[in-house]
Amino acid sequence: MKIGYARVSTDEQILDLQLDALKAAGCEVIHTDPGITGTAIVRPGLTQALAAVGQGDVLVVWRLDRLGRSLGFLIELIDRLGQQGTGFQSLSEAIDTTNAGGRLIFHMMGALAEFERSLIAERTREGMKAAKRRGRHVGRPHALTDEQVIFAKRALANGNETLSGVASVLGVDRSTLRRALRGRA
Known part of the structure; x- marks a missing residue:
């Protein structure tokens, strides 16, 4: 079964475009989060959609950014879906983890996300080394003067x-x- 998820960030925005695309893609059930930002931790519609999908189902979104703003979050979520036997489809980006090409794109995204995390960690370590060379204390402040x-x-x-x-x-x-x-x- 295809289960859709749609979200808009503000109450002024309209879900119609996403709903039409999800229905055209064959979604039998569509969960929505109107007026909720993609960085929000609590999203009732997403929670319902994730609870509804199971083995052999496909979670469908209009665009990746409707599911979440963070690449790390997206990778983790889609990986979790795959582990439970659930597919994922993003209509605009043509990602479909139910086929080999879609899984390849998803894994490439995962590799890029891991690369990005490594670069951030590397820059952080280099910044800390530079601060220490300048005599600055790195880490938590000293408890005592x-x-x-x-x-x-x-x-x-x-x-x-x-x-x-x-x-x-x-x-x-x-x-x-x-x-x-x-x-x-």
């Missing part, structure tokens, strides 16, 4: 305070203070 670490070292060196006592005064856990004493000032 340099002055607080110096205060803690002096208080502990004098023997007036315990590690737990100094940590309590500074408002941090003992393990946080211990790491700061080892790593800084």
